[in-house]
Amino acid sequence: MLSLLDVINGRLEKALERAFPEATEVARKAGRPLDPQLVAASKPEFGDFQINGALQFAKLLKLSPRQIAAEIVDQLNKDVDFLKLVETVEIAGPGFINISLSSTCLINELQSRLNDSRLGVPFVNKNESGHLPGIVVDFSSPNIAKEMHVGHLRSTIIGDSLSRIFEFRGYRVIRINHVGDWGTQFGMLITHLKDVAPTALEEGDSYDLGDLVAFYREAKKRFDSDQNFKLKSREEVVLLQRGNVQSLKAWKLLCSKSRDDFQIIYDRLDINLIERGESFYNQFLNDVVMELDNLGLLVVDQGAKCVFLQTSTGKDGKALPVIIQKTDGGYNYATTDLAAIRYRFQEVPNGDGAFRIIYVTDSGQASHFSGVFEVARRAKWVPEGGRLEHVPFGLVQGEDGKKLKTRSGETVRLRDLLDEAIERSKNDLCRRLDSEGREENETFILNVSTTVGIAAVKYADLSQNRITNYQFSFDKMLSLQGNTAPYLLYALVRISGISRKAVNLDISLKTFEFSQKQEWSLLRKLLKFDEVILDVEEELLPNRLCTYLFELSQLFNRFYDQVPILKADGIPRCSRLALCKLTADTLRLGLGLLGIPTLERM
RNA sequence: GGGGCUGUAGCUCAGCUGGAUAGAGCGACGGUUUCCUAAACCGUAGGUCGUGGGUUCGAGUCCCGCCAGCCCCGCCA
Structure with a gap:
């Protein structure tokens, strides 16, 4: 409204x-x-x-x-x-x-919603230069040669949902996977690769590295125990940074294998990303240092080139530094992040032309970002009206309130986590089919349990205010009651049931009348969808959309329970079907914006 | 030592620029099925919003102090 x-x-x-x-x-x-x-x-x-x-x-x-x-x-x-x-x-x-x-006013709103695939959500205006405004969403960002684990879950899911909402609003969204594809760990990885698989470099992409994680672990083990290996690894880093052809080849192979592994997870979660890792910004690091120097922001302190912050002080009240260039001449992540900000705000041929940049990372990085953002602003890399935002989120914890670990105390791999959600969802479904005496084929069971399992994981995360830590519980997220994905999906399934039995849900030309309080409260809720979307766009809190969809489902279930739909006749029946249709459209679109596909039956 | 985040019902959490009697879900207790999937619906119980001040016509929300938990604080990302 x-x-x-x-x-x-x-x-x-x-x-x-x-x-x-x-x-x-x-x-x-x-x-x-x-x-x-x-x-x-x-x-x-x-x-x-x-x-x-x-x-x-x-x-x-x-x-x-x-x-x-x-x-x-x-x-x-x-x-x-x-x-x-x-x-x-x-x-x-x-x-x-x-x-x-007035009733007429509300019913007019209903009419226009029924004929509007955007459900009242306005399309964003073009900017002064006639283009759609660009937003960079920086999320997921795993490290090359490491496995995606539960630590990447929140960033990936929240970042994707925010991106979907921006896209729906019409922004030009650049979904960036800022992968960790550069740094000292490549020295040991490449050295190890050259040792154990000397032929890999000739074979290139066709060479099967096997389990990358095991590979990383072996390399790390040698690095920690073998002095000679350590030395060779350090030399390898230098070779790589100088652009040695062999080293680059090995690096590319590692990245490519890693990318394939990540893609499996992204496919399962239906997430699109443009990979543009840290290495991409190497070409700009020199310029960043020079510009900061020219602006007079750079100070050499204990051998390192720093920018001292104005907004925060450390112990003894002295200003805190952001280290731009290390004593040994190397760069670190602050420099890369600055280069990225500069690039993302620059106009299109030379950059992304964004007006808003969003970083979806854990809240532990808050002070890092606030420092980097301050430097970027003082360097005038943030244009007039440009927005630079850290979207922090809390830890994923187990039900014991501690950081989520496997029983053996290891980090939970994302693939295992998804497998378990689907497995549990499948067991639930089969138990239900059994107790209801229903028969469904394998395809149905697989499809429902996969959809519900993944939806449960995503929704549980998104429905929580991201600022606080989040207690991960399969039992709760898969529960059929409460603010969960299955509850919402079920509301939609009920509507599908109605539309299967009704001759059709085409109600576009009819007049409507409502007499029940359940109808009015459902309608009023439906008409608030547009406000919710704009609120999430501004506040970057997808849980508000979840709360809305949950409340909508509650109102729908009450309506469904207490007001006859198919048993009604004439205008009441048609009006109620209109509510069903708009509820279904709203749930489908809303869940879609959370990255959750829906089901006809479950 | 400095900075950040958090503290709301037994548990998990909402609470939007400060607004009327602080809301859900789970769990507990009690009810509802000739009817569109009961994976639902209806009802009952449960609170000094960590704590003490302050600002205001009005504070869970804003400001200050204190307590508790977590995180960050120069050459890792």
Whole structure:
């Protein structure tokens, strides 16, 4: 109901002006126009919208809040355009004004939603240069030659969902997988590769490295125990950095094998990413140092080139440094991140042309990013109106409240985690089929358990406010009750059941009427979808969308339980089918934006 | 020592620019099935919003102090 909110707010501002012409004029001239504070009603019994402003204006206008409210209501009651939309306008409590929309108005909104595949969510405007604004979402980012584990889960799932929402809004979204594909660990990996598989370099991509993780472990073991190996590894790093052909070949092979492994996980999770790892920015690191130096930001301290922060101090009250270039001349991650920021904001041939960059990483990196962001701003690499945001999230914990580990105390591999979710979901399904005496074929069982299993993992993560740590529990996420993926998917399955039995759900040209309170509350919830999407886009909190979809499902289930649909006739039946259709569309789209596909039957 | 995040029902968590009597789910207890998938629905119980101040007409929300937990703090990412 965003557009409606706009319209009503417009009428309200006019009413306020007519009620208190002098005060509004003074406020406007002071550059702080009076805000009537029109918001969605905090409770259903307060109607659709509430106006909070009267309470605040009391001091300014030297009138009681209720008197002010009365004046505003008086003016609103003279506004024909406003009255067309509204059923009641009432003063309540200390001076709130509650507004209930008229049935006609709500039904008109329903009509337009039914004919709108975007469900009321506006498409973003082009920018001054006539292009769609670009957003870089930096997420997932595993390390080459290591396995994706539970630590990558949140970044991957949250980053993907935010990307989907931006894409749906029409932004040009650049999903970046900033993989760890550079650094000292490659010295040992390449040295080990040359030793154990000398032919690998000739065979290139066709060479089968086998289990990369085991490979990494072996290399690491040798690195830690064998002095000679350690020495060779260090030399190898230098060779690689100088662009030695053999070394580069080995590096590429390792990256490519690793990429294939990652892709298996991304395919299972249905996640798209452009791989552009740390190595990509090597070509810009020199420029970064030079520019910072030219700007006079660079200070040499204990041999390292640093930028000292203005916003944070360390112990003894001294400014904290961001190290740009190490004493040995090497660069570290802050430099790479700065080069990335610079590149991503630069216009298209030379960069990504983004206006907003989002980093989805754990909250442990908060101070790192705040330092890097400060340097980027002082270096003027962030354009006017450009947004640079860290989207932090908490740890994944086990049900014991400690960091999630396997029984043997190892890091949980993502593939195992997904396998287990699907396995458990399959067991649940089979138990259910058994107890209901249902017969389903293998394809159905596989499809349902895979969809439900993956959906459960994604939804459990997304439905939690990302800032806090998150307690991982298969039992809870797969539970059929509560705020879980299966509960939402089930609501949709119920609607599919109805549409299978109804002749059709084509209700586009009919008129609607509602008589039950369950119908009205469902409809009102449905019409809030657009606000939720814009809120998530701004606040980067997908759990708000989850909460909305859960509440929508609850209202639908109540409606389904208490109001006959197919048994009704005429206009009520058709109106109820319209609610079903819009609920299904909203759930399908909403879940889609969370990266969760839906089912017809389950 | 400095900085950040967190602290809301027995448990897991929501709580949107400060707004009306703080909400869900699970668990507990009790009910509902001639009907579209009961994987549902309805009801009951359960709270000093860590704590002490402050700002305000109004504070879970903003500011300050304190307590507890987690994380970060110069050449790893």
